[in-house]
Amino acid sequence: MASIIGVSSSPFPTQTSHLLPSRSNSISSLVQLKRDSVRRLLLLRVNCSSRQVGDAETESESKVVLPDTPADTGISAYNWCAALGGIGFLETSYLTFLKLTNSAAFCPVGDGASCGDILNSSYSAVFGVPLPLIGMVAYGVVAILGIQLGQKSRPLGTGEANGRLVLLGTTTSMAAASAYFLYILSTKFTGEFCPYCLASVLLSFSLFISSMKGLGFQEVQKDVGIQLLIVLLVVSTLNNSYSDSQPTNTGSALAEMEYFTAEITSESTPFAISLAKHLHSIGAKMYGAFWCSHCQEQKQMFGREAAKLLDYVECFPYGLKRGISMINACQEAKLEGFPTWVINGEVLSGEKKLSELAALSGFDMKEELTEAK
Incomplete structure (x- = not known):
């Protein structure tokens, strides 16, 4: 019995010694597999997070670039055009009424004589058309274009790009005419002050700057030739009109004379x-x-x-x-x-x-x- 037990007991340690190494190998392989899977998951997460960071940076860059586009800056510029054009329309409407009715102008500065002299001069009409009436139409067009462009609608039935060009051309002609009249005021009406004239000059130049800002500097550069042509056309038209309308009876002795009433001495039959x-x-x-x-x-x-x-x-x-x-x-x-x-x-x-x-x-x-x- 003892021999049988001794013989039969010898295989168990042998089998146990064979099984232990195989289990340890499997456990180590499982651990290694888990480590590899964890590394792969970490790599995937890193790659995904890097892509998200790159997308976020791209979106942030696009958001930073968008405000610099002419479309966004043009909204405020065209709203300025609408507001200034409305003010100019009201001013020129008042002056047109005075011109057509031969009424005296209310001059907030001085005694009003300077305002009346300038508004009733030969420079207050272009080929017989009252200058305030021309200004009223121009300011009205600018105000309408400014409102429609600011609301992203089709200005005057045309496309947005064409509307911007029309606005720039109109304000360019107004600025050129204002510069010409400023020269006339400084040379022909020395010592006289007309607040309406100076206000119109300020409005015209402000509208010109606003329209250029709305269109964008690069687009303005493309249309410099057209702007110069408009300026030459405006100056030439004004020169021709005023050269034909200057009074011929004003000799050197009658260059300056205040109005007076001569007395009639004879009796009527x-x-x-x-x-x-x-x-x-x-x-x-x-x-x-x-x-x-x-x-x-x-x-x-x-x-x-x-x-x-x-x-x-x-x-x-x-x-x-x-x-x-x-x-x-x-x-x-x-x-x-x-x-x-x-x-x-x-x-x-x-x-x-x-x-x-x-x-x-x-x-x-x-x-x-x-x-x-």
Whole structure:
């Protein structure tokens, strides 16, 4: 029994000694496998996190770049254009009303004489069109374009790019005209101050800068040639208009003269009074100037009482100064000299005898003389 147990007991230690190494190897292999999988997971996480960081940096860079684009900066610039254009529209509307109604301007600085002299000068119209009316249209267009471009809508039915170019061209022409008028004010109206003119100059240059900011510096550089062409066209147009509209009767002795009223010393005859009443009844008008000697002689022919009955139009009620032109009524009559009579639609230049005026107006002298007796 003892031998059997001793023989039979010998294999167990042998088997145990064979099994232990295999289990330890499997356990170590499992541990190594786990370590490898953990390393792979860590590598995946690192790669994923690096990609996320790279994407975040790309997004942050794109977010930083976006505010520098013309589209974002253009919103505030075009809102400025809309606001400044609206202010300019209100100002020029007021000046247009004054120009069309021959009303005196309210001048916040000074006695108002400078404002009236400049607004009634020959430089206040371009080829017969009142300058404030042109400015009112220009400011209105700028205000509308600024509102529509600021709201990202199609300005005036065109594309956004075309709308920006139209706005830049309009403000360029306004700035060029303002620079020209600033030169006129400094050379032709020395010592006079017009706050409306200076405010328009400031608005025009501000609109020009705002439109350039909205379009972008690179786009403005591409259109420099067009802008220079617009400036040359505006200056050439203004030069041609003012060279044709300058008064021809202003000699050196009449360059500066304040308005005055000459006294009529002669007595009116019954014939002269009757003729003056007749001329008034048919709408005949006499156009003249306070400094015109022939106009004064014409009034002396009628006499003191009859001259008051005539429809006389003074063409220079603000005096005669450098740059001052005739009032609109005289400009529309297309006068060639003083005095000028307009009788039954016929324009008659020069001083006329009473008998001539009676014949031209259909006045019956014999009948009137008979009634006078």
